[in-house]
Amino acid sequence: MASLLPTAMRMGRLQKDCADALPAMFANCDVLSFEEGALVLAVPTSAVAAKLKQQLPKLQGALQQRGWQINNIKLKVQVIRAIAPVVHTRQLDFPATAVQAFEALGEALPDTAQNARLIAAIKAMAARRR
Structure with missing residues (x-):
């Protein structure tokens, strides 16, 4: 691992220098490799590659x-990076027994300073699910 640290630090500096040179264009790009004077950059889409090629x-x-x-x-299109993370916006539906169990848990927990926020969150969640 210690032998990889200088290479990782060098690649990090090169990534930063590329981002400093083209801040708007390089936001979604990464340095893949740099060997013998050849720099290979990963770009998320072919459209970004076309724009970056001009720069x-x-x-x-x-x-x-x-x-x-x-x-x-050289530019390489890396489609994986372009995929946005999945965001779940749908609220889970709990059965009535689960809501009752959360209400019971909120009542059963000891009323201490450590548990105050947890109890409030459990009761609020149960109230929203009713």
Whole structure:
């Protein structure tokens, strides 16, 4: 693991320098590899790749000014990154026995300072489900 740390730190610095050079365009992009002067970037969609391709000379110049010896930049579309996380907006339906069990739990817990927020949350949830 210790031998990977310098490489990881170097890739992190390169990622930051790329984001600093093109802040708006590089938000969803990642550095995949940098070997022998060839930089490979992951982009989420082909549309972003087309826009970023126009900015490659600017990116290469900015990185060279920061000391990176970059001769070639390649783009790879990585569709996985473009998928938005699943957000569940539907509320769960509890059976009446579950709501009663939560109400009983709210009453059964010891009324201490540690439990105050938990009891309030359980009672509020049970009240919403009635």
